[in-house]
Amino acid sequence: MKIAITAQNPSPENQVDPHFGRAAWLMIYDQEKNEWESIDNSAGVNAARGAGIQAAQKVVDHKAEALITGAIGPNAFKSLSAAGVKIYHGATGTVEDALQAYLEGQLREATTNDAKGGV
Amino acid sequence: MPMKIAIASGKGGTGKTTIAANLAHLFSQQGRKVTYLDCDVEAPNGHIFLKPQLTEHSPATTLIPQIDLGRCIHCGKCGRICQFNALLCLPEKVVTFPEMCHACGACLLVCPAEAITEIPREIGSIDQGMAGSIIFARGLLNIGEVMSPPLIRALKSKAEEGEVTIVDAPPGTSCPVIESIRDCDYVVLVTEPTPFGLNDLELAVEVVRALDLSFGVVVNRAGLNDQPMLDFCTEQNILVLAQLPDDRRVAEAYSRGQLICEALPDFKARFFSLMAAMETAILGRQIKSSERSNP
Structure with missing residues (x-):
């Protein structure tokens, strides 16, 4: 399975980006291959509106089945839920820390009530 | 004058x-x-x-797209043409975000399957x-x-x-x-x-x-x-x-x-x-x- 994690820089040793739609990068971890792929999300950072929807499209296009981030907004939540992507929020530290926390079951899955946006 | x-x-x-x-x-x-x-x-x-x-x-009212999923061939063209992120093309469905739509009609024009029609949405009153x-x-x-x-x-x-x-x-x-x-x-x-x-x-x-x-x-x-x-x-x-x-x-x-x-x-x-x-x-x-x- 593939897992997407928001990142401030394109490397797993870097910090998790607390935003989803406006995250600088999306890191995609492929569990089977144990490989990382980095996706530039500068379009989202600079988007006037609809950044969450745009970023969700990237997550879906890269076939990630779970997303790990700091906080999620309502449109991103609606997009990812419709695509069946599981959303885990409240991640902090490095991208690797966040992945570890997720694998150990320490991250909470977001619900509609959490999807208020903001950090 | x-x-x-x-x-x-x-x-x-x-x-x-x-x-x-x-x-x-x-x-x-x-x-x-x-x-x-x-x-x-x-x-x-x-x-x-x-x-x-x-x-x-x-x-x-303003116009927003309505997708006929029976006709949609999931080509993703409408989502790509939309400059306002009002359409999200998923493998098996298209999600619309009416409040993002500027009613430009581009999605209608590019849809090869005639799966999109425009419907009115109330935004205010006069x-x-x-x-x-x-x-x-x-x-x-x-x-x-x-x-x-x-x-x-x-x-x-x-x-x-x-x-x-x-x-x-x-x-x-x-x-x-x-x-x-x-x-x-x-x-x-x-x-x-x-x-x-x-x-x-x-x-x-x-x-x-x-x-x-x-x-x-x-x-x-x-x-x-x-x-x-x-x-x-x-x-x-x-x-x-x-x-x-x-x-x-x-x-x-x-x-x-x-x-x-x-x-x-x-x-x-x-x-x-x-x-x-x-x-x-x-x-x-x-x-x-x-x-x-x-x-």
Whole structure:
């Protein structure tokens, strides 16, 4: 399975980006291959509106089945839920820390009530 | 010749509505057929001063795409063409975000399967009526809605124009302002002599110049520190139509919902000279443009 994690820089040793739609990068971890792929999300950072929807499209296009981030907004939540992507929020530290926390079951899955946006 | 005059500003709270309502009232008193359009649809308040009898209420809509999933071939073209992120193409469905849609219709054009139709979505309402002999119309955007230009467009096309049409524009320099002022014969930029007022006036001047509109400036609450504002207008060769002094009596009359020109006779004279300066500028522009078309 593939897992997407928001990142401030394109490397797993870097910090998790607390935003989803406006995250600088999306890191995609492929569990089977144990490989990382980095996706530039500068379009989202600079988007006037609809950044969450745009970023969700990237997550879906890269076939990630779970997303790990700091906080999620309502449109991103609606997009990812419709695509069946599981959303885990409240991640902090490095991208690797966040992945570890997720694998150990320490991250909470977001619900509609959490999807208020903001950090 | 009919005149359509927009009252705009960069900064909010400079006195657009005060000026617009007083102008509408005084033009009407001169026996002219006046229409007042409150295009500040996020917070229309011209009715407080003009006190119209609103007799007609109608919904205003914009178009959004509706996807027929039976016909959709999931090619993703609609999602890619949309510049506003209003469509999300998933492997087996298309999710629409109506509040993001600008009703440009591009998704319809690119869909190879004819799976998209447009349906109306209500974004606000239009109220119309008479304020004395003034034709009064205002738009009111629904709470939580952000897409005001289609409502402003509907308001402007619905209301009957007068010999003088006063367009009370929203503050700022973005799409709602442009939609309000683009087809006007003249723009009055209302400002105040503060650093914020000057900064936002500079932005507003850029907008009206980009639209190639004739305009002049009213300095409201004058007497604070007017020189930087006046220097800017001189440097830029901008006509200052009037300087309305900062006066507590104006604030008091305003807070009671009164028209300044009625409450304060000395201000009535100031408004008359503003109207004269404006009409001279509009006439000058009309003569110039008719010379250009009939050399």
